[in-house]
Amino acid sequence: MSDTDLRYTELSEVGMGISVKVNSTIFHDESDFQTIDIIDTPALGKMLILDGLVMTSDKDEFFYHEMISHIPMNSHPAPRNILVIGGGDGGTVREVLKHECVQKVVLCEIDGTVVECCKKYLPEIAGKLDDPKVEIQIRDGVEYISTQKEQFDIILIDSTDPLGPGVGLFTEEFYNNVKNALKKGGIMVAQSESPFADQKEMKLMYALLKKVFPIVRTYVGPMPTYPGGYWSWAFCSESVEPLSYIDAERVDKISLTSKLYNKEIHKSVFALPNFVKKLLEEAK
Ligand code: AG3
Numbered sequence: 001m002s003d004t005d006l007r008y009t010e011l012s013e014v015g016m017g018i019s020v021k022v023n024s025t026i027f028h029d030e031s032d033f034q035t036i037d038i039i040d041t042p043a044l045g046k047m048l049i050l051d052g053l054v055m056t057s058d059k060d061e062f063f064y065h066e067m068i069s070h071i072p073m074n075s076h077p078a079p080r081n082i083l084v085i086g087g088g089d090g091g092t093v094r095e096v097l098k099h100e101c102v103q104k105v106v107l108c109e110i111d112g113t114v115v116e117c118c119k120k121y122l123p124e125i126a127g128k129l130d131d132p133k134v135e136i137q138i139r140d141g142v143e144y145i146s147t148q149k150e151q152f153d154i155i156l157i158d159s160t161d162p163l164g165p166g167v168g169l170f171t172e173e174f175y176n177n178v179k180n181a182l183k184k185g186g187i188m189v190a191q192s193e194s195p196f197a198d199q200k201e202m203k204l205m206y207a208l209l210k211k212v213f214p215i216v217r218t219y220v221g222p223m224p225t226y227p228g229g230y231w232s233w234a235f236c237s238e239s240v241e242p243l244s245y246i247d248a249e250r251v252d253k254i255s256l257t258s259k260l261y262n263k264e265i266h267k268s269v270f271a272l273p274n275f276v277k278k279l280l281e282e283a284k
Pocket of ligand 1: 010053054055056064087088089090091092158159160161191225226227
């Protein structure tokens, strides 16, 4: 690497992370909530960076957005009303809309600037935010969820790390309100950090989830640009066990255009390595 290389680097507390060459900075702003950057890179296309942390990139976003959405969506026989909290880049909403049974998707994002700049500069990810089925609420998800009772079939928590504007999305009170906002047979999936790089955060989060939901399960997958390259999602419900129902028709339909998701993946993501099982048992 030459000294003139412009690079973006995200490092963990212990100094491990990713580094990518940067062509240019496309957008930079200090919003009321965080620092927002969109950069263009040779390796990953455009990337959204919030407070210095990678949120998404053109090249690897599918690993995350297909996992957070299709696993719960296809575990429900008829998901019609969907809520996404966070996720202002629109990638999760785009995937959810691939299910024709969906009537309405509410996106509740605290930072309107994230939504606006993603619409403008990341059209492949944010391009469905103008769909007529989408209602965008620019407000704090913590406050919004406390006003919702038995409204949603699926709630997806597409948050940042438990830092900055995201902290309120990792509390017992918030999870209780999410549970109350779900209809009977509803499912919440929340991104739950890296089982390799964020073990402390993961344990805290699962300890809280277990206080609130009778069913708390975990699924895992690769995520090249996030800490450890390995990610997890919490699947929580009052009554639905993962894999107790899989909508075979929608699995096949989604699989026609998905890059990662298919029937075999759906069944395998709940298989956990021993070190992850141990970590989750220790979360109390
Ligand atoms: N939400 C999960 C971001 C966590 C990334 N953490 C990090 N880079 N340290 C992403 C939002 C995508 N819709």
